[in-house]
Amino acid sequence: MRLDGVGRRYGARGPWVLRNIDLDLPRRSLVRVEGHNGSGKSTLLRIVAGIDAPSKGRITGRPRSAYVPERFPAALPFTAVGYLTHLGRIHGLRGPAAARRATDWLERFGAGGHARTPLAELSKGTSQKVALTQALLADPELLVLDEAWTGLDPAARDVLDRTVAERVAAGGTVVFVDHDPRRLAGAADARYRVSGDGLDRLPAGAGTGTDARPADAGTGIRPADVETGARPADVATDARSAHNGALPTGPRVIIEAEAPGAAGHPTPRDLTGLAELPGRPYVTRGPDGGTTVRLAVAAAHSDALLRALLAAHPPWHIRAVAPAPPSPPPAAPAPDENRYP
Known part of the structure; x- marks a missing residue:
């Protein structure tokens, strides 16, 4: 998938949030997007995922995509498994297959006991597990994660780390934003920083201010x-x-x-x-x-x-x-x- 000259602004005369963005997202790659709050990271991820349309520019080669937002709208009139089964059907799965996959993913994230709980009654962490499950139901070729680890317990964060590795190993593309600089530290194939209304590619291993990896975060395997x-x-x-x-x-x-x-x-x-x-x-x-x-x-x-x-x-x-x-x-x-x- 590729973005060429992509820009986004809200309103015909509004300021540009993003402008002249060129971005290549090859298969089998993990891409980290960094930047300060309000820099336009979420806007870029929404465009990449197809949730938002650019005001100018061109996007080519979009694969089957899934998106996990920073805030999941949990106040919906469904149980967790009912909502996920409905979305599975939208993805082209039959009802029983969608329900089975939904249950399997909820179990994997440690939320199987909440399958029949109304969404409005779920905690923030469990709601986030539902959001992740809806994105993973149909094995997306492009997975876009906007602060998807927020609110998860340590075991679920570990499962998500492994899921990211599995998606990339299977030939998919994962694009993510996370406030923790240690999240998948050193694992990304490419890192970009949103600054002003543009996008800069960061050299491998470069420190990036608040996103720099702490010196004591571990020495790795070597x-x-x-x-x-x-x-x-x-x-x-x-x-x-x-x-x-x-x-x-x-x-x-x-x-x-x-x-x-x-x-x-x-x-x-x-x-x-x-x-x-x-x-x-x-x-x-x-x-x-x-x-x-x-x-x-x-x-x-x-x-x-x-x-x-x-x-x-x-x-x-x-x-x-x-x-x-x-x-x-x-x-x-x-x-x-x-x-x-």
Whole structure:
């Protein structure tokens, strides 16, 4: 999707809120928009999402889009699941499928117990979970989040962080604004600042005043520098991890990620260091044999592992996130021809 020369003002003679905006939003990308209050961030996001129309300029290549506003209008005459089922039908889903997806997403965000609660009776945090669910029902190709983490509990914020990674890994585009400079710090493929009535692209790693990442926000992964907990040198060079070849038991998630900067190939010691990440993932090289690795981790630890990869400095590029297929049963031992009955 691309914006060329886009501008927006309210009224034929009103001042320009945005003017001459050029913005490229490629597939499989995470884009952060920054700026002070009242700078026009929300106006830009509404235009990107198709909620608002530009006063001038051209938008091309708009994909199937979904939008989570800063303030969700909760005073509507529906229950949570009734509202979401209605919106699912608008997205082209059949009623039962829409209700099932709505319930699944509410459960994932920890709001399943409020499915039958009238919207007007929901708390701010639960209303925000409904707003997120309506945006995710139909797997949007473009997801636009305007302060979408506001009001969420820590567990739901973690779920949203992972959902963003999943959307990007699936080939989608996510554009977001958040007041917390640590939100997905270092993970964005591009960062822009709305200033005056224009839009400036920020260089990678640049501090931006109130949006700068605090110096103590964490050192990231830095896989080549990981020393603590390193395994002995006899860890196999195909990186079967600190588990010495043992996969995590129970439900697992596979995360395919590309090394930061894609400079050179990860060394065995780098991959051994990755095995010390949250959940102590089982690490193998990706199919390209280069900078891509696959990390298998118990499902209970997958959110923490994704956060660590996204918050690395520089960040890892998440290429895919998917449940692991069930492990095959152990093979029966070969018959011993030297044994006698």
